[in-house]
Ligand SMILES: NC(=O)C1=CN([C@@H]2O[C@H](COP(=O)(O)OP(=O)(O)OC[C@H]3O[C@@H](n4cnc5c(N)ncnc54)[C@H](OP(=O)(O)O)[C@@H]3O)[C@@H](O)[C@H]2O)[C@@H](O)CC1
């Protein structure tokens with residue numbers, strides 16, 4: 578309750594600064610997420626009710642916006658991925674390009690200077706900011722100069738923050754301590770601007786070691802894989818993963834982190850915000866090539882933004898947009914993986930699944 582008060586008073590403080598329309602939209606959304614809403618469209622209730630298996634296709638149809646010629650560039654979503662370092666350039670690319678392939682208008686990547694030209698070379702569609710620094714590039718710097726570098730990094734991201742509908746923090750980020758310290762400050766900035774964020778990959782390593790970074794922020798979504806989930810459970814619940822009580826344990830974990838939304842990836846994806854638990858078990862693919870989690874994190878960002886837009890409109894769904902975003906993303910990824918596998922069998926790669934995202938969404942929610 579205390580936290581809700583502090584978030585709401587933070588909203589009040591931000592309102593007095595004449596915020597932009599996107600910030601206002603997020604404020605309305607946050608208030609509704611915390612306080613509930615009045616309007617419940619029947620179809621969404623049906624899709625969410627009774628059994629714990631969610632009707633992902635129905636949710637996808639409900640939250641995917643129509644292609645209205647009156648809408649301008651940006652209205653279908655502006656996503657930013659914070660990730661990409663010397664070792665990993667594929668992961669941030671997969672997350673960012675998936676967001677575009679689903680239908681977002683703009684996709685940014687904030688990565689290290691070394692990773693930027695590589696990621697740019699994968700695709701001219703992405704807006705790539707070479708702003709993050711790792712320890713090795715500043716090893717000779719004094720403490721004061723290191724602080725200046727950190728301030729510069731934060732400033733570069735802050736310039737853009739209010740424009741983003743959602744961040745994806747962590748794909749291919751690496752675990753460099755200096756870089757992770759900057760990223761924790763970026764999370765604080767996002768919370769101040771009430772921008773939702775999805776935490777994945779090495780972002781989860783950071784959050785597991787500093788749970789307060791996301792605790793009680795209702796716009797945080799965590800997307801752990803098997804290992805990442807195990808580490809979170811051990812740290813937060815102080816016990817081991819118990820498959821016999823998978824749903825209860827996930828609910829407890831989300832509750833313990835103050836009602837953040839957690840998408841636990843696996844044979845079935847399990848989703849909870851500490852209250853409800855939903856599963857998505859649509860048949861996907863038997864291929865377990867790396868990068869599928871990155872598609873998922875980019876997709877959650879887009880669908881969460883769309884569910885959030887719906888939330889601030891007249892047909893506001895009763896369900897939390899973060900939960901809807903997770904269900905939609907999981908369902909679409911699984912459909913796309915099944916389609917890609919039908920075409921490519923053993924040689925199915927993450928890029929093949931990305932190529933099937935559009936066709937899979939079209940099957941469920943035709944563009945016209
Ligand atoms: N192309 C790129 O740039 C990509 C970059 N990526 C980026 O890499 C970073 C680290 O992320 P991560 O996922 O590799 O680290 P983590 O979760 O610690 O797994 C490491 C090891 O755990 C094991 N393991 C995995 N699943 C298991 C299971 N079900 N059950 C049991 N064991 C299991 C398995 O170990 P092994 O079998 O080799 O012993 C696996 O190799 C992060 O930034 C991420 O975004 C990726 O997104 C991929 C594409």
Ligand SMILES: Nc1ncnc2c1ncn2[C@@H]1O[C@H](COP(=O)(O)OP(=O)(O)OP(=O)(O)O)[C@@H](O)[C@H]1O
Pocket residue numbers: 778801802803842843844845846861862865866867868869870871872873907910911
């Ligand atoms: N055993 C499984 N059977 C079927 N689908 C699975 C299985 N494990 C994961 N998936 C699907 O693959 C998606 C990605 O999950 P995965 O566990 O591979 O993430 P990840 O390890 O973070 O991937 P990445 O390699 O991108 O880091 C999940 O959303 C889920 O739908």
Ligand SMILES: [Mg+2]
Pocket residue numbers: 777778802870871
């Ligand atoms: Mg991953």
